[in-house]
Amino acid sequence: MIELINVSKSYSNGIDVLLNINLFVGKEEFVFIVGPSGAGKTTMMKLLYREEVPTSGKVIVDRVNVAELDSKQVPYLRRNIGVVFQDYKLLPKRTVFENVAFALRVTGAPRSTIRRKVMQALELVGMLGRANSFPDELSGGEKQRACIARAIVNNPPILLADEPTGNLDPTTSWDIIQLLEKINKRNTTVLISTHNKGIVDDMKRRVVALESGRIVRDQLLGGYNV
Amino acid sequence: MFSNLEFFLVEALRSFRRSALMSFVAIGTITVSLFVFGVFLLLVVNLGSIVGSVSSKMDLAAYVNKDISLEEAGALQLTLAKIPGVEKIDFISRTEAWRQFKDEFGSQLDLDATMTNNPLPHTFNIKVRTPDILPKVAKEVSNFQLIDEVRYSGKFVDQMKSLLDAIRIGGASLVILIALATLLIVVNTIRLTVLARETDISIMKLVGATDIFVKWPFIIEGILLGVLGGLASFIILNFSYSAVLYKVSSALPFLPLMGDQRLLSLIYLTMVLLGTGLGMLGAYISVSRILNSEV
Ligand SMILES: Nc1ncnc2c1ncn2[C@@H]1O[C@H](COP(=O)(O)OP(=O)(O)OP(=O)(O)O)[C@@H](O)[C@H]1O
Ligand SMILES: [Mg+2]
Numbered sequence: 042m043i044e045l046i047n048v049s050k051s052y053s054n055g056i057d058v059l060l061n062i063n064l065f066v067g068k069e070e071f072v073f074i075v076g077p078s079g080a081g082k083t084t085m086m087k088l089l090y091r092e093e094v095p096t097s098g099k100v101i102v103d104r105v106n107v108a109e110l111d112s113k114q115v116p117y118l119r120r121n122i123g124v125v126f127q128d129y130k131l132l133p134k135r136t137v138f139e140n141v142a143f144a145l146r147v148t149g150a151p152r153s154t155i156r157r158k159v160m161q162a163l164e165l166v167g168m169l170g171r172a173n174s175f176p177d178e179l180s181g182g183e184k185q186r187a188c189i190a191r192a193i194v195n196n197p198p199i200l201l202a203d204e205p206t207g208n209l210d211p212t213t214s215w216d217i218i219q220l221l222e223k224i225n226k227r228n229t230t231v232l233i234s235t236h237n238k239g240i241v242d243d244m245k246r247r248v249v250a251l252e253s254g255r256i257v258r259d260q261l262l263g264g265y266n267v
Numbered sequence: 268m269f270s271n272l273e274f275f276l277v278e279a280l281r282s283f284r285r286s287a288l289m290s291f292v293a294i295g296t297i298t299v300s301l302f303v304f305g306v307f308l309l310l311v312v313n314l315g316s317i318v319g320s321v322s323s324k325m326d327l328a329a330y331v332n333k334d335i336s337l338e339e340a341g342a343l344q345l346t347l348a349k350i351p352g353v354e355k356i357d358f359i360s361r362t363e364a365w366r367q368f369k370d371e372f373g374s375q376l377d378l379d380a381t382m383t384n385n386p387l388p389h390t391f392n393i394k395v396r397t398p399d400i401l402p403k404v405a406k407e408v409s410n411f412q413l414i415d416e417v418r419y420s421g422k423f424v425d426q427m428k429s430l431l432d433a434i435r436i437g438g439a440s441l442v443i444l445i446a447l448a449t450l451l452i453v454v455n456t457i458r459l460t461v462l463a464r465e466t467d468i469s470i471m472k473l474v475g476a477t478d479i480f481v482k483w484p485f486i487i488e489g490i491l492l493g494v495l496g497g498l499a500s501f502i503i504l505n506f507s508y509s510a511v512l513y514k515v516s517s518a519l520p521f522l523p524l525m526g527d528q529r530l531l532s533l534i535y536l537t538m539v540l541l542g543t544g545l546g547m548l549g550a551y552i553s554v555s556r557i558l559n560s561e562v
Pocket of ligand 2: 082083084127203
């Protein structure tokens with residue numbers, strides 16, 4: 042499903058953020074990406090949905106090297122990858138419903154379909170009651186859920202969650218992680234970047250550890266530390 | 268596109284309202300530009316109709332170089348009548364011409380004393396269908412062996428024509444300049460509304476919006492600016508021209524101003540369409556430039 046082959050990335054300042062990364066993630070896997078701040082977790086995810094292009098190497102998503110994808114094709118790639126952004130990226134002047142609906146609207150889906158699917162997604166993340174709220178009326182956890190709803194409303198085969206528990210209390214964090222696990226069980230490949238040691242240790246899933254742009258550990262049934 | 272049309276419209280209106288002042292400035296500029304354009308069109312059409320009416324009163328005079336018989340003259344008249352564009356030919360014999368001349372000037376000059384012979388040639392007065400073919404017909408007529416010389420008041424017509432051409436060329440350059448300036452205003456107006464929504468645009472693209480999806484609301488906003496400017500200039504020009512027509516028809520009734528409603532509607536329609544086109548093009552250029560400057 043996802044394969045990084047000899048991927049390196051440096052931004053314009055020339056410092057290598059990712060260095061010779063090789064990673065394979067199969068269909069419907071559930072993977073934690075851990076590592077200290079600045080290790081390159083967000084950058085790695087950005088390569089997958091082509092917000093960034095690698096300096097060298099191949100980034101294969103669903104058999105296509107997205108590093109060389111024609112920019113006209115990028116929107117279609119992104120419709121197949123749900124992203125829960127570290128900073129939510131909700132449209133501030135739109136309600137939760139409209140924000141979630143947006144991911145469907147861009148596909149040209151008919152209005153009735155949009156309505157039905159948005160309601161389903163909001164129900165799944167437990168946000169039906171806040172459908173008409175605006176982002177600045179929501180708590181961090183609620184924003185996170187709205188963002189998850191938008192990421193999955195299209196039923197994408199891949200879901201990337203960048204620190205989805207970043208600012209949340211332990212209980213809410215657990216709710217979110219369980220939600221992501223539920224989504225994973227609906228045949229979705231899920232990648233989660235996190236600093237949350239407790240959750241990673243308790244979940245006992247595959248862990249990929251990044252440090253200064255290199256993969257220093259890739260462990261099935263892993264924990265936060267070795 | 269169509270399932271999202273309502274969405275695009277709502278977006279465009281929102282954006283329009285958000286930058287209301289700027290939008291009105293843009294509409295005002297478009298209005299003025301299109302008004303000038305419309306005035307120019309009316310000027311050209313009216314000068315054309317004035318030149319037409321003046322020169323339509325003009326004939327060719329073809330002088331015969333020999334004292335031909337009336338039969339020969341009749342035959343020549345028939346041949347000349349076959350020249351394309353010729354509407355009517357009158358033959359004036361040299362005797363007749365001499366008599367007319369003496370009637371006109373005889374009292375001032377003692378003609379019979381100074382001239383024993385009639386110095387005038389036979390003459391054909393030729394009426395042509397439209398004034399612009401005058402030179403062509405004159406040339407063809409002069410190619411006849413029997414014709415000595417062809418005269419027409421070409422100078423005046425030619426002068427009017429070159430004046431009209433000058434106005435056309437000058438006006439066209441002016442219109443192009445104005446159109447460019449208008450385009451620039453639209454580009455800048457839309458640029459500001461696009462920049463105000465840059466974050467939104469980047470989020471839309473991150474969740475899979477195509478470029479054209481992002482562009483549509485702005486293009487519609489540009490069209491809106493153009494249509495409103497076009498309509499405003501149409502209303503103002505229609506009002507002013509009606510007033511001019513009314514004034515001129517009472518003060519200078521001999522001036523043949525153009526009042527054909529169908530042609531007027533065509534001019535107004537052109538103005539509105541041009542406004543729409545400029546609005547759309549300006550918006551497209553603006554939003555494309557901003558989207559392309561991002562990665
Ligand atoms: N657009 C950019 N331009 C230049 N440098 C960047 C850019 N984005 C990230 N970096 C740098 O790349 C490195 C990795 O950043 P990245 O966001 O991938 O880290 P991260 O692992 O997600 O960190 P965190 O846990 O804090 O989110 C950092 O040193 C950061 O300063
Ligand atoms: Mg990060």
